[in-house]
Amino acid sequence: MAHTLPALPYDLDALEPHISRQTLEFHHGKHHNAYVTNLNNLVTGSELENKSLEDTITAVAGDAGKAGVFNNAAQVWNHSFYWQCMKPGGGGQPTGALADKINADFGSYEAFVEQFKAAGATQFGSGWAWLVLENGTLKVTKTGNADLPLAHGQKALLTMDVWEHAYYLDYQNRRPDYITTYLEKLVNWDFVAANLAAA
Amino acid sequence: MARSQLLSLLASLVLLLGWCPLPAWADFALPPLPYASEALEPVIDATTMSIHHDRHHGAYVANLNAQIAANPGLTELSLEALQGQIADFPVAVRNNGGGHWNHSQFWTVMGPVGQGGKPSTQLLKAINASFGSLESLQTEFNKTAAGHFGSGWAWLIRKPDGTLAITSTANQDNPLMNLEGIERGTPLLGLDVWEHAYYLKYQNRRPDYIAAWWDLVNWNEVNRRFAAV
Ligand SMILES: [Fe+2]
Ligand SMILES: [Fe+2]
Numbered sequence: 001m002a003h004t005l006p007a008l009p010y011d012l013d014a015l016e017p018h019i020s021r022q023t024l025e026f027h028h029g030k031h032h033n034a035y036v037t038n039l040n041n042l043v044t045g046s047e048l049e050n051k052s053l054e055d056t057i058t059a060v061a062g063d064a065g066k067a068g069v070f071n072n073a074a075q076v077w078n079h080s081f082y083w084q085c086m087k088p089g090g091g092g093q094p095t096g097a098l099a100d101k102i103n104a105d106f107g108s109y110e111a112f113v114e115q116f117k118a119a120g121a122t123q124f125g126s127g128w129a130w131l132v133l134e135n136g137t138l139k140v141t142k143t144g145n146a147d148l149p150l151a152h153g154q155k156a157l158l159t160m161d162v163w164e165h166a167y168y169l170d171y172q173n174r175r176p177d178y179i180t181t182y183l184e185k186l187v188n189w190d191f192v193a194a195n196l197a198a199a
Numbered sequence: 200m201a202r203s204q205l206l207s208l209l210a211s212l213v214l215l216l217g218w219c220p221l222p223a224w225a226d227f228a229l230p231p232l233p234y235a236s237e238a239l240e241p242v243i244d245a246t247t248m249s250i251h252h253d254r255h256h257g258a259y260v261a262n263l264n265a266q267i268a269a270n271p272g273l274t275e276l277s278l279e280a281l282q283g284q285i286a287d288f289p290v291a292v293r294n295n296g297g298g299h300w301n302h303s304q305f306w307t308v309m310g311p312v313g314q315g316g317k318p319s320t321q322l323l324k325a326i327n328a329s330f331g332s333l334e335s336l337q338t339e340f341n342k343t344a345a346g347h348f349g350s351g352w353a354w355l356i357r358k359p360d361g362t363l364a365i366t367s368t369a370n371q372d373n374p375l376m377n378l379e380g381i382e383r384g385t386p387l388l389g390l391d392v393w394e395h396a397y398y399l400k401y402q403n404r405r406p407d408y409i410a411a412w413w414d415l416v417n418w419n420e421v422n423r424r425f426a427a428v
Binding site: 026030031034067071124125126127144145146163164165168169172173 | 250254255258290294348349350351369370371393394395398399402403
């Protein structure tokens with residue numbers, strides 16, 4: 001069963017003016033799509049062909065000889081997850097059980113924001129910033145290139161793409177402005193809360 | 200104190216500060232582009248060049264200088280010598296020192312279309328010996344540059360045994376660095392394949408950027424680097 005590109009959960013211009021239609025056209029239609037195509041080309045005819053995306057990732061994680069499969073499979077997963085982490089009119093503070101958990105594990109929402117901003121800004125080169133659940137505790141992490149919490153025994157709750165292609169057309173070198181906008185205007189806390197509830 | 204005395208005291212202070220030698224944190228400097236920011240059009244647009252040089256390269260220089268206080272040994276090393284000892288320093292020095300060297304190199308190995316000359320007889324001889332032909336070198340270089348996953352650089356290097364090779368490094372690492380996993384050698388030609396180098400004009404089409412970039416290569420500078428080994 002071939003891997004497929006999921007549709008964006010909103011219109012291409014739904015995140016304007018924070019993330020432009022042009023950025024999403026390339027990011028979803030070209031980058032994400034290329035990872036899907038590359039992955040299918042790499043696994044077709046191999047013992048990985050009929051594995052689910054997550055099983056494929058865990059099967060090849062840490063195997064240097066399968067870096068191409070890992071990179072493309074993980075990038076397919078990361079982007080599918082990233083689209084759901086945003087919504088038009090999102091951002092601001094979470095509520096309910098998620099807010100309580102953030103306060104309990106980070107001390108305050110502001111402390112979480114500080115850590116998440118730092119993770120995104122200091123991920124040198126291409127990569128991702130994450131809110132994860134590890135052994136029942138919330139934690140902010142960052143990963144390089146395609147790497148992801150699934151390869152580290154953590155449950156992903158929220159991610160932010162900090163590859164330059166995610167923000168360069170809209171923010172150029174100003175990654176911190178993209179990060180601030182992501183937190184204040186885009187985060188879909190309902191999705192994060194559902195991920196926490198399901199963990 | 201009278202107002203006039205105060206003003207004259209302030210003026211003396213300004214004068215005094217102006218005479219002070221530059222503080223240590225100004226040790227590394229952003230070199231100006233060796234051509235106008237629009238000189239590489241249409242292959243690389245002026246906006247990309249000015250953001251890339253002024254903002255990205257500028258930030259590497261500023262962040263490297265910010266490391267001097269915690270790493271005073273930096274002031275005793277040239278930028279080039281630092282690369283070969285990078286393993287002795289924290290990762291912030293590796294990232295920003297590499298970023299400074301790599302970009303300084305990058306500006307000099309490019310020039311306006313049609314003004315880059317061609318490989319010297321000696322360089323061409325070495326190219327033919329290692330790759331068979333210049334075309335084969337370019338094919339292998341393009342494959343390495345396009346296939347490098349994530350941010351990084353593609354390089355033509357002269358290895359310690361005298362042969363030439365193509366390699367790539369992640370993020371702001373380079374072939375001069377004394378780090379595990381790096382194929383070491385003298386960089387003759389390095390291409391920036393961070394997305395910031397081409398995204399405004401080429402977006403996801405990295406192979407198009409690489410193919411077009413060969414028209415910019417300043418072979419005169421590559422020849423000089425080869426002869427200097
Ligand atoms: Fe991305
Ligand atoms: Fe660059």
